[in-house]
Amino acid sequence: MMQGLFTAATGLKTHGEGMQVVSNNLANVSTVGYKQQHMLFSDLMYQHLNLGTSNTIIQNQKGLGSAPGAVRTLFNGGAFEQGSSVTDMAITGKGFFQVSDGMRNYYTRAGNFRFDKEGVLRTPTGLSVTGIRLGADGREQGGLTAITVNFNDNAVAVDPPKASTSITALMNVNLSIDQVSDPENPYFSMIAAWDGTQDPPLAAAGYEQPLEFYDSQGNRRVATIHFDTAPAANGQKILEYIVTIPPDQDARANARGTRGAGLLMAGTLTFSTGGELVNMSAFTPGGGDLKDLSNWTPAALSGGVPQFTVSLPGQAAQTISLNLGATGSGGWNQAVANAAAVGAEQSALPGLTSPSYGTTKTSAWPTTSALSTYSQDGYGTGQLSDVSIDASGTITASYSNGQSHDLFRIPLFRFTSEDGLRREGNNLYSATPESGAMEYGTAGTENYGTIQASMLETSNVDISREMVNMIIIQRGFQSNSKSVTTANEMLQKAIELKRN
DSSP states (O other): OHHHHHHHHHHHHHHHHHHHHHHHHHHTTTSTTOOOEEEEEEEOOEEEOOOSSOOSOOOOEEEOOEEEEEEEEOOOOOOEEEOSSTTEEEEESSOBEEEEOSSOEEEESOEEOEEOTTSBEEOTTSOEEEEEEEOTTSOEEEEEEEOBOOTTSHHHHEEOOBOOOEEEEEEEOOOOSOSSOOTTSGGGHHHHHOOTTSSSSOSOOSEEEEEEEEOTTSOEEEEEEEEEEEOOOTTOEEEEEEEEOOGGGOOOTTTTTSTTTTEEEEEEEEEOTTSBEEEEEEEEEOSSOTTOGGGEEEOOEETTEEEEEEOOTTSOOEEEEEESSEEOSSSEETOOSSGGGTTTOGGGOOEESSOEEOSSOOBOOSSOOEEEEEEESOBOOEEEEEEEEOTTOEEEEEETTSOEEEEEEOOEEEESOGGGOEEEETTEEEOOGGGOOEEEEOTTSTTOOEEEETEEEOOOOOHHHHHHHHHHHHHHHHHHHHHHHHHHHHHHHHHHHHHO
16 A cells, blocks of 8 residues: 555546646747647566465466656658748758757757848848858858858948940841941941031931940940941842940041041841841941941951950959841851952842851841840949848848859758757757757758748647547546545554554
8 A cells, every 4th residue: 555655646646747748838838939749658677576485487467557658759840930031941751950059050940030230141040051152153161150141241231343245136127228338348338427526426326225234343334236227239138237335435546537436337237038047247336537447357256256345444344245136156157358349249148157146136127127136234333222031041142233142051961860969958959969960951952941031830739639638647647646646545444453
């Protein structure tokens, strides 16, 4: 009977421990990233009893109570709720964030992070969040480090300008009347007609299309491509063109104050009878008189696309490729020494060797002249406008000039045995020998979860399950307390027998 009291006492103690686990779960039902715990009970020990006279080996044992067997964590994901900042992050699937106090590393599923005044991404308790710095090319630089983004630093707050190096201008040009004619050089009539000392420099042209680009200081500039018809044989159609800038913006020493100021490139486009582009030529001027065709030589090619050079006041010369829809793979075919050597002979016009075309190109169809595709790779100075975090954990800064740059990547961490992690409070876990090897990688790859920005993972506590566990533990506690009172009554009765 005395042993029955002690056995019941172990049951009371064990169920009390179980109630503490349930109470802790319910206390953390609103804790960000909390993982529900579940207590398993274990029998305590057994006493062997020798009963009967048989030589047969029979295990006769009586139990001596119960004890807490294990407290396990349920690492299944919790529900998501909307966060209040992009730096609120939730993990879908496997993985933890790593945070540090500068000496020790900890792991958490609670992604309620914020940047502090020094630009360090931290937890509410001040631990820094671990990430990997990314270079301008998007590649990782160095190893794990505290995520630090100083939004007051010009390197982050301002995106420097980029001068344009290429322009793609695809259009339809429908011309039938020759506005400018030079009988001796019909394919370069507009060079002869251009006068940089007059306003406008070109009195007439069949079609003009502005070409926007950016200079090295991030200023938006405008060049213009002018088209006019030129003589053609065999049912083909030829358009001559010139590319210009306003003469007062031309800083070349041989251009200032001259009639050739503003001339950058000249050439021809050759079309089939159906208006399809079949080839082109391009010339750019060198030193000397810009109106002298002998100073115009076949343009340099970059990737099979002709280039021209523009010199703006106070800036270094800027080279720009102009793609009108045809790309050559082997330089110029039948290249002449200069534009003067072409004269009035169509057959003397050079062309791109083995030209290739995209799905869209400049055309001469009998429809309205209009620009269909335009792009250039320059941009002006940009101010930081937004910070975003994608599913891979990449922190990206976006700027008012349309550019974006990846700054950091937030890796996810995983362990061989999550059950071996030690709870440290404040939503933190620490690694132990029982948790096994730690690995980290990019969210969304292999066996890592993904990161959802502007979201928070809530506690995964199932309240209905905890209420059921509470009832079961309460009944177990009541039953053990009844064992105590019953054993006490039996002892009391035994004492009364002795008195009698």
